[in-house]
Amino acid sequence: MDSRVIDTFCRYMRLERGCSASSIAKYRSELKRLQVFLQNSGLTHIEETSHIDLRSYLYERAGELSRSTYATVLATLKSFFKFMVNEELIARNPTAKLSFPRKSGHDKLPSFLDQNAQQCLYQYLIGLKRNFTNDRNRSIIFMFLYTGMRTSELCSLLRESVATNAQTIVITRKGGKQQALPLSRELVKLLETYWKPWYGRIKSEAYFCTKQGTPMTPRTVWHLVSRALQQAGIEGVSKQGAHVLRHTFATNLVRQRANLIEIQNLLGHTDVRMTQIYTHVTPESLRSTVNLLEGTMWQEDLPYAE
Known part of the structure; x- marks a missing residue:
């Protein structure tokens, strides 16, 4: 070879x-x-x-x-x-007879933060003292939670691609594809409060950067997110890093009954089957679901057993 x-x-x-x-x-x-x-x-x-x-x-x-x-x-x-x-370098494909492993019913669901963990993280971030590092890091974490973008997409995000006035950003997806994403009003307010006052003082093309103006690296982002989760006292998350926040973003949208195709588009998935992993269930969601049946079948009170 x-x-x-x-x-x-x-x-x-x-x-x-x-x-x-x-x-x-x-x-x-x-x-x-x-x-x-x-x-x-x-x-x-x-x-x-x-x-x-x-x-x-x-x-x-x-x-x-x-x-x-x-x-x-x-x-x-x-x-x-x-x-x-x-390319006609070989006549036959030897991988044609090789199959992908079947998915097991015991395969792990994506790690995500439940509502209590999200509240702990939010209180931790809001409680940090104001300085460059803290304001940048909490802005990064909020960006993940409100957009679901990948670490590579955040690290390659340019200032010219962020228009908070229009509540829109343009990110570079896998394969170099450009996609415009909407920003929620809450995220815009958080970015303007914590990050905008700082990055205006630093000369850099990158939206998120160091004090020297160099872009953030995936490794640095992984560590800062993992450290925040630990210091917020969040336990039981099997994986750390920004991908947990991406999973949390998608899970929150599913719980709010968002359209699966719209979630797929926001995450940048090429196949909706990749998005379906976020339709995992919890005991609370199951109870809420069956409670939707109340009042739909009987118009009068049923007699209760004595």
Whole structure:
């Protein structure tokens, strides 16, 4: 398996498919790992690779991967070999006989903050003293909670893309697609209160930045959100970081009976099935749902047993 083939595929995914640098790095790492495996198996030409060889590779990888990560690895292989067939570099696709793992009924639902946890987080954020770092960090957290954007989308957000007067922002989705999102009145008020007085003093193209004007990094954002959740005393969240806030945004909309297609659009999902994971239920929501039946079937009082 020639390294130049991997380079060609990664270049295609970057230029033609618009994949991010982090995604390209993951593709390259996985394919380099496959390259070593195939070489150790005595396969030097890519056209010699069979579905049995790939099944062996996946079996070796399966022990260290979660179900979702395993599916991601398989998706990478399928994309790579499909590209090879389309470019007529190989005659057949050895991944055609490989299937994705079935979803289990025990698969974990997305981690999100319940209403009590959200109230704790809000009180913690409002109670922080006023300074650059605190005001920026709480503005970032509120942006996640009110828009559901991804960390990469927040870090790439430009000042010129934020129009609080029009209650609109333009973000860059996966694949480089631009999308306008509405801002709620509450979020606009929070941003103008805590962040606008600071960023006007700093020269930067990035909307959220450091004191030196450099854009925020995903790693920094992950740490600041995780630290806020911990200091707010929130327990029982299996995963930290901004994705918990994205899940919370979607869950809140579902609980408010928002249209699933509209939620899909706000989250930037390409398939509504990805959005359906947020229709998880809690005992409270189940009770509220059955209570909707009260008064719908009987117009007069029923006799109660003595």
